[in-house]
Amino acid sequence: MKRVVSNEEVCIGCRLCEVWCKVQHSKSKDIIKAFKKETPMARVHVEERGAQSFAVQCRHCEEPDCVYSCITGAMSIDEETGQVMHDPEKCVGCWTCIMVCHRGAILRDERLRRIASKCDLCPGLDIPACVAHCPNEALCLVEEKSE
Amino acid sequence: MNRYKYLIIGNSAGGIGAVEAIRKVDNEGTIAVLSDESYHTYSRPLISYFLADEIAYDKMFYRRSDFYEKRKVEAILGKKAVKIDFDDKAIVLEDGSQVGFESLLLSTGGEPFVPKIAGMETYDYSTFTTLNDALKLRDKLDNGSIKSAVILGGGLIGLKAAEGLFARGINITVVELANRILSPVLDETAAGLIQKVIEQKGIKVLPNHTIAEIVGENGKVNGVLLDKGERIDCDTVIVAIGVRPRIELVKDTPIKINRGIVVDKNMRTTVPNIYACGDCAEVYDFILDNYRLTPLWPTAHVGGRIAGFNMAGVEKEYVWGTGMNSVDFFGFPVISAGFINPPEGQEMEILIKDDPEKMIYKKFLIKDNRIVGMIFVNEVDRAGVILGLMRDKTDITPFKNEIMLEDFGQIYIPENLRRESAALEARV
Numbered sequence: 218m219k220r221v222v223s224n225e226e227v228c229i230g231c232r233l234c235e236v237w238c239k240v241q242h243s244k245s246k247d248i249i250k251a252f253k254k255e256t257p258m259a260r261v262h263v264e265e266r267g268a269q270s271f272a273v274q275c276r277h278c279e280e281p282d283c284v285y286s287c288i289t290g291a292m293s294i295d296e297e298t299g300q301v302m303h304d305p306e307k308c309v310g311c312w313t314c315i316m317v318c319h320r321g322a323i324l325r326d327e328r329l330r331r332i333a334s335k336c337d338l339c340p341g342l343d344i345p346a347c348v349a350h351c352p353n354e355a356l357c358l359v360e361e362k363s364e
Numbered sequence: 365m366n367r368y369k370y371l372i373i374g375n376s377a378g379g380i381g382a383v384e385a386i387r388k389v390d391n392e393g394t395i396a397v398l399s400d401e402s403y404h405t406y407s408r409p410l411i412s413y414f415l416a417d418e419i420a421y422d423k424m425f426y427r428r429s430d431f432y433e434k435r436k437v438e439a440i441l442g443k444k445a446v447k448i449d450f451d452d453k454a455i456v457l458e459d460g461s462q463v464g465f466e467s468l469l470l471s472t473g474g475e476p477f478v479p480k481i482a483g484m485e486t487y488d489y490s491t492f493t494t495l496n497d498a499l500k501l502r503d504k505l506d507n508g509s510i511k512s513a514v515i516l517g518g519g520l521i522g523l524k525a526a527e528g529l530f531a532r533g534i535n536i537t538v539v540e541l542a543n544r545i546l547s548p549v550l551d552e553t554a555a556g557l558i559q560k561v562i563e564q565k566g567i568k569v570l571p572n573h574t575i576a577e578i579v580g581e582n583g584k585v586n587g588v589l590l591d592k593g594e595r596i597d598c599d600t601v602i603v604a605i606g607v608r609p610r611i612e613l614v615k616d617t618p619i620k621i622n623r624g625i626v627v628d629k630n631m632r633t634t635v636p637n638i639y640a641c642g643d644c645a646e647v648y649d650f651i652l653d654n655y656r657l658t659p660l661w662p663t664a665h666v667g668g669r670i671a672g673f674n675m676a677g678v679e680k681e682y683v684w685g686t687g688m689n690s691v692d693f694f695g696f697p698v699i700s701a702g703f704i705n706p707p708e709g710q711e712m713e714i715l716i717k718d719d720p721e722k723m724i725y726k727k728f729l730i731k732d733n734r735i736v737g738m739i740f741v742n743e744v745d746r747a748g749v750i751l752g753l754m755r756d757k758t759d760i761t762p763f764k765n766e767i768m769l770e771d772f773g774q775i776y777i778p779e780n781l782r783r784e785s786a787a788l789e790a791r792v
Contacts, residue, residue: 264771264773264774264775265771265775266775266776269775270775271775273773273774282662282666282684282748285381285662285665285666285669286661286662286665286666288407288409288410288662289407289409289410289419289423289426290407290425290427306423307423309410309413309418309419309692310692311409311690311691311692312690312692312697312744312747313661313662313690314748315690315699315744315745315746315747315748316688316690316699316744316747316748316751317662317688317748317751318746318748318749319748319749319751319752319755320748320749320774321746321748321749321773321774323748324745325744325745327695331692331695
């Protein structure tokens, strides 16, 4: 199972992960166009308290409470990769996933209709955008063997 | 007679949770899912969205169309179980045929509670818990035969029905016996905010009332009389007071029933190899440290999952659930879990953030430095971090002053108290 982990010792709170997450999940995938013409939304957010900071995103838990609690089946586990997937077309924005995610990693996307938003590990990329653009290697992609 | 290693009665959250758990650890044991409904597993909480046309029919389904096939599950749908034969270890169906089992899961769910109201024998009323209920109401909406509705019950089901009907242009009055809507789920202040949101849309809400009689003419409903005499005109009545366990199958059997089917933390009933979960069972509540009816989708699924593991020989305990609800009314979100007010005779510390102007309300109930209840209105982000602290019974002394902050999250929790994935995975 792949997941992005954050090393808070070296996170400098620059929020470039949020910026590049937005770009990667924009239509144009171009930083200028994305920020000027689209209303992109990051699927990672940086928590900050004084000098301390770290990025929080979906951990793709092996036993994911969001999947078990989802009332529609929008949240699911990909059988091949073990990733926690979210199908926006099935989501109705009831926020049950937000109620049960102990990491606080699921965000509300209310741009078009109300749907949950979370890390999808950047489909199509070998290294997710946040990891690739983290200047201090605070974000790492790790692969853990499932049981 | 076919005999299955695992027989599951009920094709909703609990039953599906059990199938998924069983197949995680046993790819070969035969599984059958039995339901008196003929539909592929669907999401009951979506029926209000379906009514409102917010969700298409094909998105109502809880799992993909190849779900049973892929997991080698025999789906026996549209057949009603009428009896458990304990000697033969079999379920007798309505048509007299039998389905045998080695282990059995009762995830029979709940049924709407309908009180006796004068006029009910003559005049039509609806309930609102199944896809069939929603399809019937949709028909009436589509052929224009209803323009106004009275909904009895201002709980989650009643108010979601109201929201769905509102989207179809129906004039709605909600009649609620308690002093506020959503009384099991929200305290007075939070319920007041939701009532305001609903009333601003033009839906009438009448707490402290009930329906005394359904009235009409020539067999057709044209109104209701309230307990205090007032008349409300309407074309249809929806009874949405609540659900009660569907336990006719286990009445007068060796399976012990209290208000629902009695189970232990392994979801075992009092009869060996028979398990129960979901709305029909009294399941463990980690806040009360006791068993009670918890008719909620997530707790049904996780309870079913734990039952499935145990049925397959992988021992796990269900300690995951408490009363927990997340719901959105007209884009206005509310989440609550655990206690919403201190129970009689118990002292609790209560922290409140009340900002009526922004319509934001948060409340935490704390006992012995542990959070035992939470309400979030309109500012619900990261509510799960609090629920996680409640479940872990974390001593919040080091960060008690911060839990009310808008950006409260993992970073405010000392590293040694944060729940990392390893601990999480050990839990369910």
